[in-house]
Amino acid sequence: MSGTGTVGGSPGSSRRITVDNETTRPFTSGIAQLNHVAAGQAAKATPLAAFPLHGRNLDFFTPVEKVLLMFATAVIETSTVVEQAFGPGLLVDLTGVAQRDVTYDVDHGWGPTKPNWTTPVDSLSLLTPLLIQQDRSLPASA
Incomplete structure (x- = not known):
C-alpha cells in the first residue's frame, strides 16, 4: 500500500508534531521513542501512542515530559x-x-x-x- 502525506512541526508550536494524511485511505499514526539496548545492538523505535488517521485528516501530537x-x-x-x-x-x-x-x-x-x-x-x-x-x-x- 502506498500513501502520501507529510509529517512536520506546526507554526507557533516548536514541540507539536503534525501528521497529514493526503490520501483517502485510513492509516494509523503515532509517535515512538528510541529504546536503547545493550552495547553493540541497534536502538529500536518503541511505539508510545498510536491513533487512527482517516483520509484527508490531520493528527496532532505534542509530547510532554x-x-x-x-x-x-x-x-x-x-x-x-x-x-x-x-x-x-x-x-x-x-x-x-x-x-x-x-x-x-x-x-x-x-x-x-x-x-x-x-x-x-x-x-x-x-x-x-x-x-x-x-x-x-x-x-x-x-
Whole structure:
C-alpha cells in the first residue's frame, strides 16, 4: 500500500508534531521513542501512542515530559498498552528539569505526593485521562 502525506512541526508550536494524511485511505499514526539496548545492538523505535488517521485528516501530537511510575507483578513488555493502574503509582512532571527525587515504600506508597510536580495515582485508576491530554489550544473537535 502506498500513501502520501507529510509529517512536520506546526507554526507557533516548536514541540507539536503534525501528521497529514493526503490520501483517502485510513492509516494509523503515532509517535515512538528510541529504546536503547545493550552495547553493540541497534536502538529500536518503541511505539508510545498510536491513533487512527482517516483520509484527508490531520493528527496532532505534542509530547510532554511526564513519566508514570508504577510496579506490576507480571512481566509487561515495552510498548504494551495498559489502560488501568496495576497498583499505586506516581505521575511525575519533568518539564524543564533533568531529574526529580521520589521515594517508594511498599506499605506507604510513593512520595512526595504534595509538590505541584507529582500526581498520585490510585490502584485501578484509568490511565488514559492521565497520559493522553487534549490540547487546550485546539477546538474540542480537532
